[in-house]
Amino acid sequence: MQTSQRLDQQQAAERRRRELLEAADRVVLRDGPEASMNAIAAEAGITKPILYRHFGDKNGLYRALAQRHTDALLVTLRTALDTPGARRERVEATLDAYLAAIEARPQVYRFLMHPTEAETAPDSEKGFDVGRHTAPLLRRLGEELAKIIAERLDLGPNSEELARVWGHGIVGMMHAAGDWWLGERPCSRAQLVRHLADLLWGRLAAAGDIPGGPGL
Amino acid sequence: MQTSQRLDQQQAAERRRRELLEAADRVVLRDGPEASMNAIAAEAGITKPILYRHFGDKNGLYRALAQRHTDALLVTLRTALDTPGARRERVEATLDAYLAAIEARPQVYRFLMHPTEAETAPDSEKGFDVGRHTAPLLRRLGEELAKIIAERLDLGPNSEELARVWGHGIVGMMHAAGDWWLGERPCSRAQLVRHLADLLWGRLAAAGDIPGGPGL
DNA sequence: ACACGGTGTTACTAACGGTAACACCAGTCT
DNA sequence: AGACTGGTGTTACCGTTAGTAACACCGTGT
Numbered sequence: 001m002q003t004s005q006r007l008d009q010q011q012a013a014e015r016r017r018r019e020l021l022e023a024a025d026r027v028v029l030r031d032g033p034e035a036s037m038n039a040i041a042a043e044a045g046i047t048k049p050i051l052y053r054h055f056g057d058k059n060g061l062y063r064a065l066a067q068r069h070t071d072a073l074l075v076t077l078r079t080a081l082d083t084p085g086a087r088r089e090r091v092e093a094t095l096d097a098y099l100a101a102i103e104a105r106p107q108v109y110r111f112l113m114h115p116t117e118a119e120t121a122p123d124s125e126k127g128f129d130v131g132r133h134t135a136p137l138l139r140r141l142g143e144e145l146a147k148i149i150a151e152r153l154d155l156g157p158n159s160e161e162l163a164r165v166w167g168h169g170i171v172g173m174m175h176a177a178g179d180w181w182l183g184e185r186p187c188s189r190a191q192l193v194r195h196l197a198d199l200l201w202g203r204l205a206a207a208g209d210i211p212g213g214p215g216l
Numbered sequence: 217m218q219t220s221q222r223l224d225q226q227q228a229a230e231r232r233r234r235e236l237l238e239a240a241d242r243v244v245l246r247d248g249p250e251a252s253m254n255a256i257a258a259e260a261g262i263t264k265p266i267l268y269r270h271f272g273d274k275n276g277l278y279r280a281l282a283q284r285h286t287d288a289l290l291v292t293l294r295t296a297l298d299t300p301g302a303r304r305e306r307v308e309a310t311l312d313a314y315l316a317a318i319e320a321r322p323q324v325y326r327f328l329m330h331p332t333e334a335e336t337a338p339d340s341e342k343g344f345d346v347g348r349h350t351a352p353l354l355r356r357l358g359e360e361l362a363k364i365i366a367e368r369l370d371l372g373p374n375s376e377e378l379a380r381v382w383g384h385g386i387v388g389m390m391h392a393a394g395d396w397w398l399g400e401r402p403c404s405r406a407q408l409v410r411h412l413a414d415l416l417w418g419r420l421a422a423a424g425d426i427p428g429g430p431g432l
Numbered sequence: 433a434c435a436c437g438g439t440g441t442t443a444c445t446a447a448c449g450g451t452a453a454c455a456c457c458a459g460t461c462t
Numbered sequence: 463a464g465a466c467t468g469g470t471g472t473t474a475c476c477g478t479t480a481g482t483a484a485c486a487c488c489g490t491g492t
Contacts, residue, residue, distance in 0.1 A: 013438090037480065047441065049482075058480065087421070087432050113349040115331065133329040134395050142396060152432040154424045161403050165411040166420065169393040176388020177381055179350050180358060187377050195381040202418020204382065205303070208370045216303050216368040229469085253449065263472065265451075274449065434492085441486075448479075455472070462465085 017054055017064075020044050024065055029107050033114035037061075062114070063136070069108055070137050073101055074144060081148060088197060095193045099178050103189065106182065112137045113179075138175055142168035170200070233270055233280075236260050240281055245323050249330035253277075278330070279352070285324055286353050289317055290360060297364060304413060311409045315394050319405065322398065328353045329395075354391055358384035386416070 023044035055061035080097035102109040146167025239260035271277035296313035318325040362383025
């Protein structure tokens with residue numbers, strides 16, 4: 001009967017796809033984001049055309065690969081955001097969870113931040129597909145955070161819009177500071193978290209000018 | 217006399233270099249950051265090896281190109297930061313200046329955000345040169361902002377460290393929100409500026425929970 | 433016996449960054 | 463004059479990459 005065979009083949013294909021993804025994962029973990037398709041195919045014990053049959057092109061493979069890691073990170077962050085305690089503690093827990101993740105697995109982080117070229121959506125107009133220069137991971141984090149902010153905070157009118165701006169803004173802040181911190185290690189993670197939370201808590205607005213200067 | 221000839225040749229070389237950079241600029245403005253060395257050479261009316269003699273490699277050319285634009289942007293932002301008025305007005309003026317710049321010249325923006333591979337500093341240790349995933353432009357903006365914050369604000373002990381975290385964090389927030397905004401255009405620039413300033417002014421901390429929800 | 437759909441291969445293309453080897457053309461030194 | 467030097471420019475190549483066409487094999491259903 002052909003239907004059950006179809007199912008068998010389909011689930012076999014999916015199993016194969018997972019195997020290939022795991023092989024790709026190993027290579028990317030070893031060689032970084034510039035791992036070549038040849039290298040990945042070799043690690044999987046096959047040759048290039050099979051990869052292309054399964055994933056279309058390099059971006060397809062990388063997107064599939066990124067989604068797994070992104071999902072995992074999102075779970076971690078969501079549980080951090082549900083930490084019991086005051087809002088400040090939740091925010092600090094979330095910042096710390098993100099930073100701990102990128103600190104623990106720098107190669108994965110490096111891969112996830114790679115600009116995966118973003119599937120070249122059909123160029124409506126003559127648009128220079130501008131505005132896609134943050135990694136898909138950060139886009140997703142921003143949207144998720146926006147959703148949570150809009151769900152849980154009372155922001156008055158325009159709350160939808162405000163929440164999205166804040167979501168992407170906070171994620172960008174976290175990312176940029178984390179990236180810089182990871183490269184220079186100028187302080188402990190806990191201190192970085194505290195500094196960032198201070199920033200979000202309006203300490204920039206509250207700080208006093210240095211006497212005699214031009215002021216800020 | 218050979219010294220004056222040396223000078224002639226040197227200044228001729230620099231003029232040539234500027235010409236090449238301008239040609240490269242035209243190509244990048246037309247083709248985006250993935251402009252090939254061949255295309256740039258053709259636009260300049262010459263062939264590849266000359267480009268390589270002048271700039272070493274592709275990153276050399278791109279760094280030289282990026283520096284000009286980055287310098288120009290920095291001047292704009294510095295004058296915005298010296299706007300007369302209250303701190304909030306200065307911050308809003310600076311955010312707006314950045315957003316106006318990326319809005320006005322998206323191709324330049326797109327080029328500047330391209331990860332120029334960052335001159336592969338001598339790999340001390342076996343380091344995976346992690347923590348270099350923000351464009352050089354953003355690094356520089358972050359450092360400059362940190363300097364200004366440290367100079368003008370009274371932040372108590374640790375002010376140096378705090379200022380740098382904030383500098384990079386704020387720049388990252390601005391960039392991520394700006395990139396998202398440029399892609400989706402969900403609101404006016406002025407409104408985006410206000411939302412971001414609200415975030416920096418601690419409205420996240422001050423907002424009330426939505427009644428009945430899990431809270432944030 | 434035969435077509436079909438899947439897996440796998442080899443061998444190729446086109447483009448890229450980068451380089452070696454050579455040609456030309458000014459002035460300079462002997 | 464003739465050799466040397468330092469710059470500009472070229473053609474023709476290398477190695478690697480993403481991506482593809484064409485073919486071979488094998489189990490299954492008709």
